[in-house]
Amino acid sequence: MAARMENVEEIRNRVILGEFGVTNVHTTDFPGNYPGYDDTWNVEKFQKNFRIDVVHLDENSMEFDMVGIDAAIANAFRRILLAEVPTMATEKVFIYSNTSIVQDEVLAHRLGLIPIKADPHLFEYRNTGEESAEEEGSEIDTIQLQLKIKCSRNPRASKDSSDPRELYLNHMVYSKDIKWVPIGNQADVFADCCIGPVHDDILIAQLRPGQELDIVMHCVKGIGKDHAKFSPVATASYRLLPEITLLEVVEGEKAERLKQCFSRGVIDLEDINGTKVAKVVNSRLDTCSREVLRHSDLKNVVKLGRVRDHFIFTVESTGILPPDVLVTEAIKVLVAKCQRFLNELDSTAME
Amino acid sequence: MAGEGEKKAVLEMVQADGADEGCVTFVLHDEDHTLGNSLRYMIMKNADVEFCGYTITHPSESKINFRIQTRGGIPAAEPLRRGLNELSDVCQHVLNTFQVSMCDCSVHNMCLT
Numbered sequence: 001m002a003a004r005m006e007n008v009e010e011i012r013n014r015v016i017l018g019e020f021g022v023t024n025v026h027t028t029d030f031p032g033n034y035p036g037y038d039d040t041w042n043v044e045k046f047q048k049n050f051r052i053d054v055v056h057l058d059e060n061s062m063e064f065d066m067v068g069i070d071a072a073i074a075n076a077f078r079r080i081l082l083a084e085v086p087t088m089a090t091e092k093v094f095i096y097s098n099t100s101i102v103q104d105e106v107l108a109h110r111l112g113l114i115p116i117k118a119d120p121h122l123f124e125y126r127n128t129g130e131e132s133a134e135e136e137g138s139e140i141d142t143i144q145l146q147l148k149i150k151c152s153r154n155p156r157a158s159k160d161s162s163d164p165r166e167l168y169l170n171h172m173v174y175s176k177d178i179k180w181v182p183i184g185n186q187a188d189v190f191a192d193c194c195i196g197p198v199h200d201d202i203l204i205a206q207l208r209p210g211q212e213l214d215i216v217m218h219c220v221k222g223i224g225k226d227h228a229k230f231s232p233v234a235t236a237s238y239r240l241l242p243e244i245t246l247l248e249v250v251e252g253e254k255a256e257r258l259k260q261c262f263s264r265g266v267i268d269l270e271d272i273n274g275t276k277v278a279k280v281v282n283s284r285l286d287t288c289s290r291e292v293l294r295h296s297d298l299k300n301v302v303k304l305g306r307v308r309d310h311f312i313f314t315v316e317s318t319g320i321l322p323p324d325v326l327v328t329e330a331i332k333v334l335v336a337k338c339q340r341f342l343n344e345l346d347s348t349a350m351e
Numbered sequence: 352m353a354g355e356g357e358k359k360a361v362l363e364m365v366q367a368d369g370a371d372e373g374c375v376t377f378v379l380h381d382e383d384h385t386l387g388n389s390l391r392y393m394i395m396k397n398a399d400v401e402f403c404g405y406t407i408t409h410p411s412e413s414k415i416n417f418r419i420q421t422r423g424g425i426p427a428a429e430p431l432r433r434g435l436n437e438l439s440d441v442c443q444h445v446l447n448t449f450q451v452s453m454c455d456c457s458v459h460n461m462c463l464t
Contacts, residue, residue: 031398041396041437052448054456064452066445072392073441079385324453331446337386338439341379344362345432 008034010305015240017304019293027070027308061234061316062323065241067309074238074311080330081236083224086125087320088118088143090217090229097214100173102205107215110205111147112229114175115198115318116219118143122189126220139184143195143219147178151207171207176200181216198319232326234316240306242286250278250301258301261292284312364428375427377417383407387415393441394434399425 010016012034016023029039049068056063066074093108100107126141137144151170164171175197182190205213224231244266250258255278259267266286269276288306293299315323363378379386387405394403402420419427 027392030395039396040398041393043437043440046441047444050444050448052445052452054452057453057456064449069441069445070392072388073438073445076385076389079383084385324449327449328446331442331449334386334389335439335442335446337382338390338435338442341362341386342432342435342439345428345435348362348364349428 012037013308014243014305015308017288017290017306019290019299024308027072055312057324059322060319061314062327063312063314064327066238066311066313069309069311071308071311074313076334077327077330078236078238078313080333081233081315081326082231084333085232085321085326085329086120086221086223087230087232088116088120088123088219088221089227090114090116090145091220091222092137092218094216094218095214096216097212099211100205100207100213101211107205107213111215111217112227114178114202114204115320116143116145116196117198117320118195118219119193119321120221123221125222137183137218137220139186141220142183143186144181144183145178145196145217145219146181147173147204147213147215147217149173149177149207150212151209153209168207168209171209173204173207173213174200175202175204177204178217232318232320233323234318236313236315236326238311238313240308241310241312242283242288243305243307244280244283244286245303245305246278246280246301247303248301251275254278254297254301257295258292258298261295261298263287263289371424372426372428373421373424375419377419377427377431378414379417380414382415383413387417389438390417390434393438394419394430396437397430397433399423400430403430 011024012029015025028034029037031039033039046068051065051067053065053067054062055065090112093111095104095108098104098107102110123143124141126137149170151168154167154169157167161167178197180195186195207213222230244262251272252275255269255276258278259269263286265282266280267278268281270279271277288304290304292302292304313327315326317323317326321329360378361380363380365376365378366372367374384407387407391403391405394400399421400419401422402418405415405417407415417431419430421427421430
C-alpha cells in the first residue's frame with residue numbers, strides 16, 4: 001500500500017498506539033528518507049517551531065512543555081537532570097560513638113542520602129588521588145556537619161506512662177539535629193545562608209536511654225552518575241502529548257462507555273438534538289491506558305496516538321535547588337559537553 | 352592522538368588503513384547515551400553524512416565508539432565539528448527560550464498554581 005499524503009504526515013509526526021503494540025516510534029525525518037521533503041537541519045525552522053510553555057511551577061516541582069524538539073535531545077536533558085547536575089552530599093562519616101541499635105554502615109548510608117542545602121556552585125570538586133589519605137578536605141570543597149545526641153530518661157514523666165514520647169528525651173534522631181560546623185572562612189562566606197539538611201523531619205535513628213550518637217560528616221560535591229545521593233531531583237521524567245481522534249460520531253450509550261474508557265476529563269458528552277454525543281475535550285489528561293481497545297465495538301471508533309515532538313516534562317526537586325535552576329543547569333551541562341569535544345578537536349587539529 | 356603523559360584521553364580517532372578520510376570511528380571517553388544519541392541525531396540531519404551511529408562497547412566502560420561515514424570525500428571530522436556546534440546552538444536556544452518563558456511566568460504569576 002503506497003503511503004498517501006496524510007499517511008506520510010502521520011508516520012512523520014505521530015506515534016501510533018495500536019491494540020497489540022506501539023508503532024512509528026523512531027524518528028525517521030532524516031535527509032533522504034522521504035522524497036519531496038527537505039529534512040536537513042535548518043536552524044530557522046527549528047527556532048520557529050520550538051517553544052516552551054511552563055504549566056505549573058512551585059518551589060519544589062515544575063511541569064513544562066517542550067515542543068518542536070527531538071526525543072534524543074529531550075532524553076539527554078532528562079538523563080542530565082538525573083545524573084549529571086552536581087550537588088553536595090555527605091561522603092565521609094566519622095563515627096566517634098554509636099551505641100544505638102542501627103549499625104554503623106546502615107547509619108552512614110542513611111546520612112549520605114539526606115539532601116544538604118548548599119549551593120554547589122560555591123564549592124569545588126574534591127581532588128581524589130594520593131592525597132585522599134592525608135588531606136581531610138579544605139574549606140573550598142568540604143562542608144563539615146555534626147550530629148551529637150544522647151538519649152536520656154525523662155525525669156518528669158509520670159510513673160505509669162508507656163508513651164516513649166513522654167518517657168524519653170531525644171529518643172528520635174531527626175535531621176534537624178544535624179548542625180553545621182564551619183571550617184576555615186566558611187563562617188564569613190556563608191554567614192547569611194544556612195547550610196544544613198533541606199528537611200528537618202527526616203528520621204535518622206531511634207535511641208533509648210544511655211545510647212548516643214557522636215558523628216562528624218564531610219560533604220563533598222558530586223554527580224548522580226557516581227552515587228544516587230548526589231542526584232538533585234526526586235525524579236525528572238517526560239511523556240509525549242497524547243492525541244485521541246474520533247473516527248466517527250459516537251452517541252448515546254456507546255458514548256457513555258467511551259467516556260468511561262478514558263481518564264476523567266478527556267471525553268465530554270455534548271447534548272446535540274437530544275442525544276449525547278462524545279467529544280474529545282482535553283487529550284493531555286489521558287494516561288493512554290488503551291482501555292478503549294479492549295472493547296470490540298469501540299476499538300475501531302478511536303485512533304490513539306502521541307505527538308512525537310511534544311514533551312511534557314515533570315521535574316521534582318529534592319529541595320537543594322529550585323526546579324527551574326535545575327533545568328537551566330542541565331542545559332548548561334550539555335553545552336559544556338559539546339564544548340569539551342570541540343576544544344579537543346581544535347587542539348588535535350592544530351597539532 | 353591521545354593526551355600525553357598523565358592526561359587521560361578524551362577523544363581518539365580510529366581509521367582503517369587505506370580508507371579515505373571520510374570513514375572514521377571516533378572514541379569518545381567518559382560519555383554515554385546522553386551525548387551519543389543527541390549528537391547522532393544532529394549529525395544524521397546533515398545531508399553529507401551517509402552513515403552515523405554510536406555503540407557503547409561494554410557497559411562497564413564509559414566510552415562510546417562513534418562512527419561517521421561521509422559521501423563526497425568530506426573529512427569525517429567536519430560533520431562531527433558541525434554537529435557539536437549545532438547541538439551547542441540548539442541547547443543555547445532552548446536555554447534562552449526557557450528563561451524567557453520563566454520571566455513571562457513570573458511576571459504574569461499565572462503558573463503558581
